[in-house]
Amino acid sequence: DTEVTQTPKHLVMGMTNKKSLKCEQHMGHRAMYWYKQKAKKPPELMFVYSYEKLSINESVPSRFSPECPNSSLLNLHLHALQPEDSALYLCASSLTDNYGYTFGSGTRLTVV
């Protein structure tokens, strides 16, 4: 299995909703990442988990809450989002030290 699987593929949520994005990999990668990508822009790093511990938080608003329950799973909990948070949310994973960096297919999030 050489994939990073993200669910759901599409999500529409209201500003008062609570939802979660899920990411799963079974490649034995010990680093997992959340990126946000707006249209026609490169991906922007949000969070990095290394060995299931949060190692980087790129000053992301608290309405985004990451969680890494185990080495194969990464969640992004969403609460009270704004319309400007609408974007493609990408999960990625890598072996330690960047090797094998692989992206999931993303969740297209629309906040209404």
Place this chain on the structure above:
Amino acid sequence: EDKVVQSPLSLVVHEGDTVTLNCSYEVTNFRSLLWYKQEKKAPTFLFMLTSSGIEKKSGRLSSILDKKELFSILNITATQTGDSAIYLCAGTNSGGSNYKLTFGKGTLLTVNP
């Protein structure tokens, strides 16, 4: 602050042309340079370059890294309409738990029939 600059930002060519995409980087504790192709969804991996002067090839695509001059190029020969995409370059650093990718803004390649 780490920085990756790609040029050109957009490029329009005809099928069969050869294109060269450029990527320069300033990355602290540089480890590798990654190239991705992005169509409508997630970026798909093309190449990872860690050593200077060693060309990596995959079909009509090839890439090389110059660690002295801090740049990389991605060549695509005999372009096809299916090559139309955004090509992203990213620098990675090494050491500790900092596995951050710094992306350039991408080059939008359009290949017309």
